Amino acid sequence: MKIKRILAFIAVIIIVVNLAYYYPRLTGKGAYEPETVNMARAIDGDTFETKAGDVRLLCINTPERNKPFYTEAKIKLAELDGKEVQILRDRDDQDQYNRKLRFVFYKNRFINKELLEEGLANLYMCQGLRYEVDLKKAEEQAREQGKGIWKKSTSKCADCLKLVKLEPVLEYFILKNRCDFGCEADAKDEGNHFFAIELAGGEEKVFESRGNVWNDGGDRFFLRDDDGLLLYYSY
Template identity: 35%
Template sequence: AVNYGFLDSNVVSLIGKRDTGVVERVIDGDTIVVNGTHIRLLGINTPEKKELYYQEAKEFLEGLVLNKTIEIEYGAERYDKYNRTLAYLIIGENEINAELVRNGLANIYIYDTDRHTAELREAWNTCMQRGKNLCEKSENPCSLCIELKELDVKNQKVVLNNKCDFECNLTNWSIKDEGRKKFFFKNFMLEGKSEVKIIVGNKTNTESVLFWKEDYVWTEAGDSLFLRDEKGKLILWKEIER
């Protein structure tokens, strides 16, 4: 997640501004085309191609907005690094961004807190209660064993602990942030009553310390950690306070 502090007055004047348009194409679960303009849905992140629930998210969004007139509400940041317009989509009283989260087809991805943030958080809580799609809990026996012992944003470090007496096979388990950064465990067994550190950096792995080869992952302005099993089912979720 990114925190935008002081904004230019011209940008501030656009916050909450609405336009209307007809959705002519749905590219994926969080990107559409309106009047030739690519629009990236704000506050959420849906699965990428070849990831679990990618197609479901795309088809769900198509069912909600394709060939329909929508309202487009801009946020504090107007464009992303790919020059896509950042916005919330609204049809009547229905906020489309939150609907994707509520139905377990997107996780929250908060750029900056605004009037939609509370609804997005409520939608995610609803998803967790329902245990649907991206919020479906793992049935792996080790889901009851692995706990988050530490998430150190300053030092870009995650510590997982196996509280059970038996070893857990974490091969193909993954850790993900709110955005696109993902770490996979490769051929890794975590002994009972032991822990493993996952540190952002480009060093050599040891038996108890694994390195996530990125420049940075976790942001102090706010983020979330998602730990999933080999089937993509949720082990745990932890939000970094904003």
């Protein structure tokens, strides 16, 4: 009987903990309240400084330094330098770099969404989060309109390179050059892992990752030309 009581008590604790975590997220009540902070300065397109530490915008990823559209994304976020913004957390409080993970609002503007709408960011690690549906629609709209990072390349290799296979668990992918001349490109995932691609005419090649790059549950694959314009996209 004593063991049964202990097991029952443990079961109740587990239920209470799960309800405390999931109920607010399901009902939208009382989970996380918006916090007002002063944005000191934009570090890049998806990160900014405050007196209380750095904030990383949730669900989006903007181009890295020295990559096309990096400057445009940073300028967009820097419009809020010195202004008071509202930040709202979701499932996780911080990332591995101790940056607060937040949705960011300024007056009636949803900044994470605006960066996606203008093609200055791609959706990133947003599954199951509060604004996932709205942000997916924003990215899809930018992609359909060919804005920013979704603008298609007109280079001679625009129709040459094709992803034959992506094995996220085994950490490799296969590309084929369908043209009879050589092509170069940058390949990347939805984060910021890059691969320099060089394929001779008609060549098919295996590219192996160094470390954990691709999400085991599936990932997106981008190929861009030297100007950062889209050669190929797969999801």
